[in-house]
């Protein structure tokens with residue numbers, strides 16, 4: 001897997017990452033969602049550099065401009081719920097993409113420390129020979145990314161796969177790396193070293209779904 005840690009290079013991206021992590025600023029849920037969306041726009045822009053391009057003629061009022069344009073058939077799939085603002089950011093740039101949604105949540109059956117991933121809702125177009133973008137802001141243990149990808153398999157074999165995440169834990173990235181082929185790309189805004197006993201990323205930002213949409217009752 002090709003791992004692209006976009007904040008390795010300094011840019012305005014760091015401002016948005018700092019605001020979603022900041023325990024005071026993140027309380028403003030509208031700003032939190034918008035920052036995740038802005039990060040989605042930046043990750044999408046970076047990802048766009050490795051798409052396939054073809055030169056096309058564009059008629060202007062004064063002549064013809066030749067422009068290299070991306071030709072990939074993109075399917076943008078996000079993991080509910082926290083994936084919604086990230087989806088919006090990516091869709092702002094890949095505005096002609098087809099869209100898929102899949103739900104995944106942690107089901108704590110026996111203890112707060114142990115959980116399994118429950119995938120329920122799934123709406124997806126044909127993925128055969130398409131460019132699949134699978135987006136989820138938090139890549140903690142990596143189990144949601146792997147479980148959602150497995151659930152998408154009956155919809156066809158994509159030609160290209162791009163995983164998009166805002167914060168990735170190194171342990172989860174290593175787990176995902178084992179499950180995906182070498183030609184898959186992971187675009188992550190930043191990488192943290194640690195997971196705590198509940199599988200939360202440290203320092204991370206807390207619970208992305210709750211920060212975006214409010215606390216939910218545990219199932």
Ligand SMILES: O=P(O)(O)OC[C@H]1O[C@H](OP(=O)(O)OP(=O)(O)O)[C@H](O)[C@@H]1O
Pocket residue numbers: 079080081082083104105106117136137138139140141142143144145172199207208209210
């Ligand atoms: O890498 P993992 O260990 O699988 O954890 C990451 C998952 O946790 C978050 O979802 P969460 O279960 O909090 O659901 P939510 O979006 O409804 O809050 C996040 O959006 C991922 O889907």
Ligand SMILES: O=c1cc[nH]c(=O)[nH]1
Pocket residue numbers: 082138140199200201202204205206207208209
């Ligand atoms: O740190 C984490 C891990 C999973 N889900 C979150 O929202 N945050």
Ligand SMILES: [Mg+2]
Pocket residue numbers: 082207208209210
């Ligand atoms: Mg959550």
